[in-house]
Each structure stands twice: as structure tokens, then as C-alpha cells.
Amino acid sequence: MTVVFVTGCNMNSSAVSSDSQEEKVITIGYQKNGPLVILKSLGTLDERMESLGYSVEWKEFQAGPLLVEALNAGSIDFGRTGNTPPIFAQAADTPFTYVGVGFSKYEGSGILVPNDSDIKELKDLKNKTVGFSKGSSSHYLIVKALEKAGLHYTDIEPAFLTPGDARVAFEQGTIDAMAVWDPFTASTELHSDGKLLVSGEGLTTDRDFFVATIDFAENHPDMVDIILEEIENSSDWANSHHEELVDMLSPILNIDEASIEKSVKRRVYGIEEITEEIINEQQEIADVFYQLEIIPKELDVKEVMLEK
Template sequence: MTQASRRQFVAHSLAAGAALALPAARLHAQARPLLKAGDQKGGLRALLEAAGGLDGLGYDIQWSEFPAAAPLAEALNAGAVDSGPIGDAPLVFALAAGTRVKAIGANRSDAYGTAVLVRPDSPLKTAAELKGRSIATNRGSIGHFVTLKAITAAGLKPEDVTLRFLAPADAKLALTQGSVDAWATWEPYTALAETSQHARVLVSGRGLLPGLSYLAATDAAIAAKRPVLQDFLQRVVKAQAWSYRNVDAFSATLAKIIGIPPEAAKLQFERRQQKWVPIDAQVIADQQRTADFDQQVGLIRQPLDVRPTFDIGFTTGA
């Protein structure tokens, strides 16, 4: 083989090697894990972006935003998302419907913002006066739960009120237009309604609710993406701690990200006082009481043991 031939052979070999390496490089790039993260308005994405909690990710995140817990739970059930934030009552409702999901992290917050709202000029002053009235809320939501808690605590029965199941935007419109007497909702909708003077709190969740909510993940995601979920959960916890050290900065950023006035963003954030806590015996006992109440008022048909609901193998550092 001449020197020219050898050079030609080497060139062809290098070209062939590069052609073989290219698919391998693409395959490596495609092997980067993907977390399909569900979110609710004013939730995790805004928190993580404001705190810089998405820097240096070893995986990609595909975000899907939902207006309430019920459609998020449906997405979890369908496998359209791997994880998402969900309140204690919606989690019970989802589990009773057969959703294969577990709570991997728990937090507690002031339950004031989960409330039954009325128009500012409404004559209603107490929960007992809701008898015979119509209340808009999401089916299976924390708003649905606080409604039932409020009326039963006032001595009423579920059948004493008329529930209209509407998404938050439609429920707000129905209240404003007077086609319902009350709207049961949660933050940031409560703060937004208050600061815009479209509504006032008739009954808050304080004293009625344990203030629990969770980061939930599907059984399939836990099995296939446990390290990713663990990292994501810890990033959320760190971002939450950052946010309370930077209230003004975070509130301003939150307002821009979720598209609400700064005063509403700051109000709902400051009074929520959300803190991540270990999944301990108290958390499980409180969740069991929520499930028992749901069964008592007919929100779920059968008793539910909540203990298998939790995966305690995840750590928050809380």
C-alpha cells in the first residue's frame, strides 16, 4: 500500500468511526432522565424559578400546569405526569378512585386561605347561614372539603346546601355575577379575591383543616425515577426555605410568574407559612382523619387505610 493509499484508508476509517459515534452520542443525549412535573397555579415552578432551584439539573423537566388538584390527579392517574403538589383531601379522593400514587413529601401551612368566600355585600355572616344556599367549588378539591367541614361544624348536613362543581375561574365568575351564594377555594384564589375586593372570607380553614399538602408521585415514577424525584423534592424544600428568607423578592417574582397583583401574591405567601415536615405518625393520623371524614359525609364510598399512601423512603431534610 502506497503512502497516499494509507492516508486515504485512514481518512475513510476516521469518517466511518465518526459516523458510528454520532448515533451513540445522540443516544447518550437522549438517555438524560425526564421528569414530567405537574403543577398548580402559584405552585412549584414559580417557587423553583424564583429561588434558582432549577440550576444544575441532571435531568429535564416537562411542566404541566393545572388550575386545581382534581385535573392534576386525573393526569397522575393517566400517567401523563410523574408527580405534582396535591392537598390532603384531593389525595384521598384520588386514592379512592384507584389512582396509583403516593405522597413522598409533606408540608403544613396555615389553613386560613382555604376558605368559603361570599360577595362583600352578602348578608351571610356564619356557616350556619349557608343552609339552603348554593356554593361553587371543584369536586374532590380542598374547597369541597372545607365546605363540608364548615357546614357540619355548624350543625348542617351536606344535603342542606347545593354544591355547584365549577373550575376556579368559572366559580369566581358565578360568585361575582350572583349565580351562586358562595365560593369555596384556596390560595392564591382567596388572596386574589380579597385584594381585588370581589369577595370576603365567610369561613376560613383555621381550626377545620390540618393544613396538610403533599408532593405526590405515581407508583411507576417512584419505581423508575426515584433518584430524580428525591433530588426534585429536596430542591423544592430548599427553595421554600429561601423564599421565607426573601419574602419581598419572592413575592414580586411570584406575582410576575403566575400573573396576579403583587399585593395578592405577598398576602397569600406570607399567611400560608408553609413548612415541609417529616412524614411522621402525626401526619399519617391527620390524613386518616381526613379520609374518615370523607367517608362519613359520602365523599368516598368505602373506608380507606391511608398508611400505604405514604412512601417514607424519601428525605426532605426538614
């Protein structure tokens, strides 16, 4: 009996067929600004899967929320997002599970202000307009930063903007500050007269999370393990080949090499175990978003963590 991964089906991304001639396809969702684009570019997973009689179909997504929607629809088996899209996926009852987690990349996440801004510390954000992507890791970062300064979310004027739109508004002076992640942080520092008011240190870990449909994770754990192994291998390569990594990512992201270099030098690629501490990090995000009425119900994130 041959396992056939069928893409684009309702809810379930894989099925079993007795036809040994059927092609076996694993569909992976990725974003340009993430570790899976490195894996895709290196081609090592494709080669390994081909040796096992499988092929890999790569689907690009502009944002994490769109990727988890595809996970919900069953049009991908596996993907990577930031720390907030899985919260929304769970709130929407998406049949998925966390299967892996990356190292914290808090250094490249933060709140930026113009170099000549009168905003010198977090408390100065009161009554200011801050641009960030709604429901993103930056949204959570803003909430935690305000909390640290003794302010409330209602003390600022939020401007819900994509990183690109926030950059334009920042340069035009229509927002006072913006919260974003690398390489947009680095590019703003280098080219838009911006400086970090604070990084994510002590506020958010801003991790990569690797997710899969429940069907794929439960029925094909060997495939999940292989994918994670190859992510780890490609991460090792990325950490030890910064020059080649910059050459790879700059044209893909259409961002200058100096910004990419600054970004990759202040993060570590790789996978670590999902610990109780990491589960608690995700639980806090879920709790904060529920309190802010960003998600409609309370969540227990342990319910969607893969049990080994």
C-alpha cells in the same frame, strides 16, 4: 447500566436501559399556584440535575385531578397537588405514593361572603347557595364548617364551580357564599367586596402533598430526595424573599401584586415529615368523601404512604 426515565409510557414512568447514550429525563407535573412553580422559576433543580447528567421536563396542569391522572398514565414521575386529589387517585387505584408534605396553609383558605351579607356566622349558611369546586379542599372545608355549625351538607345548595367561575357568580350575586383558597381568597377580599366568614383554622389544614409513581419512588429514591431537598431550598428562599416572590408569581398567575402579597404573607412554604397526625388528616378526608359518596370505596391512606 444507565437508568433512563421514559415519559408517556403505560403505567410505569421509568425503565432501565443499557444504552449509556440515552438521555435521562425526570418529568415533573406542576400547577401555577403551588410551590413547584417557584422551584421551576428559580431553575435550581434543573441545574443540579444537569450536573448529575439528568434533565428535567416540566409539565403544567390546570388542576390537581388532571395531574394525578397523568401520574396514573405514567406521563409524569413526580408532582404536587392539594390534599384531596390524592384521595381520588387512591380510590382509582393509581400506582402512586405520597413522598412529602407541606405546611398547613389554612389562613388563606376559607368561606367568603359579601361585606353586606346577612350571613354573619356559619349557621346562617342554612338554605344558602355556596359555590366551590367539587371534590376539592374547599369541598371538604364546607363539610367540616357545616358540621361545626350543627348543620348537614344537605342544608346548603352546592354550586360546583371552579374558582374563577365562583368568583364571577360571587360578584354577580348568583351565589350567597363561596369557599376557595389563596390567592383567589385574597383577590376576592381585596377586589370583590368579599370578607372571610371563616378561615380554614380548626377545619382543614389545606396542605401541599408531593407524590410520585411507585416505580419512580421505589427505583430512584435518591432522585426523590434531591427533588425534595431542592423544594425545601426554594421554599426557604420564598419565605425570606417576599418582594421578589410577588414579582415572580404575579405575572405567572395573572393576579395583581397586592393579592399575591396578601397570600404569601399568610403562608409558610416548606416540607415537613409525614406524621401520624398528617396521615389521620388525610384519612378523615377519605372517610368524609366516602360517606358523601364522592369516592366509591373506603380507603386506608397508609397503604400509599412512602415507607422510609
